[in-house]
Amino acid sequence: MRFARLAFLPLLAATPLAAQQISVDTLKTVTKELSSDAYEGRAPTTPGEEKTVAYLIEQFKAAGLKPGNKGSWTQDVPMVEITASNVAPFTFTGGKSPVSMAYRTDMVAATYRVGPSAAVTNSDVVFVGYGITAPEKGWDDYAGLDVRGKTVVMLVNDPDWQTMARDGPFEGRAMTWYGRWPYKYENAAKHGAAAAIIVHDTEPAAYPWAVVKSSWTGPQYELDEAGGHQDQSQVIGWMQLAKARELFASAGKDFDQLSAAAKTRGFRGVPLGVRFSTSFTNTIRKSASRNVIGVLPGTTAPGDYVLYSAHWDHLGRCDAVNGDDICNGALDNASGAAGLVALAQANAKAGPAKRSLLFLAVTAEESGLLGSRYYAEHPVYPLARTVGGVNMDVLAVNGATRDFVLTGAGKSEIEDMVRPLLAAQGRHVSPESNPERGGYYRSDHFSFAKLGVPVLAGDGGEDLVKGGTAAGHAATEDYVANRYHKPHDEYDPNWDWSGAVQDLTVYYQLGRKLADTPGLWPNWYPSAEFRAIRDKDRATAKAGR
Structure with a gap:
């Protein structure tokens, strides 16, 4: 879908911003340091x-x-850190033959509940098909079902993920x-489900079982x-596709037939006639992780904020490969943290803007966007006064590109602001090559989007x-x-950082335009699910001035 360009775009084109030089040395030094073995994979609440x-x-x-x-x-x-141990196999009884699924090989299990054990x-x-309740789309996989105390099995992604275009009820290929x-x-x-299990399938999940x-x-x-x-289910988890097929066959059901039916509007969940059991013990550790926050105060509108964000965390110790059990996270996301530092340097060198510039390195992105979620729900600076910004999650290290990909394109007016900046570099916007990966909902900009703040992702x-x-x-x-x-x-050391410099230059220019133009408040497009909360916040902020 195309949207009208904003009225201020001619101003952007007529007054291009000079880019401060982005330090490649900073990008290399910070990425190399943060991804070294000395940092043990940067897991939250660890040394x-x-x-x-x-x-x-x-x-x-x-x-x-x-x-x-x-x-x-x-x-x-x-x-709160919850570590499961003594994980019993998933067992399903009552079918043609018992089905057992081994931990890690066939399934994984966890819980959000803070307690010494979990059992179903x-x-x-x-x-329950895709496990979706979307009244605005006339879709409810739970219609007519009472699953309180029961175990629900769901498919990954959306019902129309195989639609290559974006015309389906759930945006087609785009998750x-x-x-x-x-x-x-x-x-x-x-x-009210006691347990919730997702069937892993590599193509719609967009990552293999190893992930x-x-x-x-x-x-x-x-x-x-x-x-x-x-208030959460006692047990959540995943099962391998092959084991799901085995389970459905034991229950006398055709997995492929039911999966196809689940793609259609009006699908109703199907009891499988089998019973599920598992259990595990939990080790609970409470602690505090930390977001790192720096600010370059504004001159004439210091109460307005432009945000740059990136997550600093990664997975820490993980499954060993050839004896190496440190998930260093060099690209994901030591590189983004390096970009944050490089942008701080460039902006400080240019001097303060009219609005304040906020640099936020958040924790626990890999654990469900927890650091950005906490900041968004407990902001140091009001979200109603946060103009917008840029989130960085993995920088480009394969060289300069002719194009730029907007993650989740078609949502906010910030997209219109960035297009002329890309054009000045001789670049164009390309569609996401793998929109089924749901990138828009998998990084920290989403925590701000849910609460109304438009943050560029791309x-x-x-x-x-x-x-x-x-x-x-x-x-x-x-x-x-x-x-x-x-x-x-x-x-x-052989990475080519020229693509990262291209992108960071655009991020710098976008941030300075937002910061040096008091009164400029990019909004969501009318069709975006985040428009209403932004309008409400802006109205409240204006009334409070």
């Missing part, structure tokens, strides 16, 4: 966090920022919030909130100046298959 936070504060100070939280460089994020015994199993696993577990809990296994074993993190999340595309789209796509697929959330995401 690796202490080193990471100290290093980022040092870099922010050196760049010329001021402490961003009432004289402090950090914001405490109360966390002889719980009736119901297949929506309804396709993301946090939504599915959240919705299952709202319906599920590494992400869902070991310590799991949540925000430490009153009530200990007792990066250099796959049309490499050297090698074209074939080389660019191959590099993306190689990263996802071999390095993403694995020990091999390590710093490489």
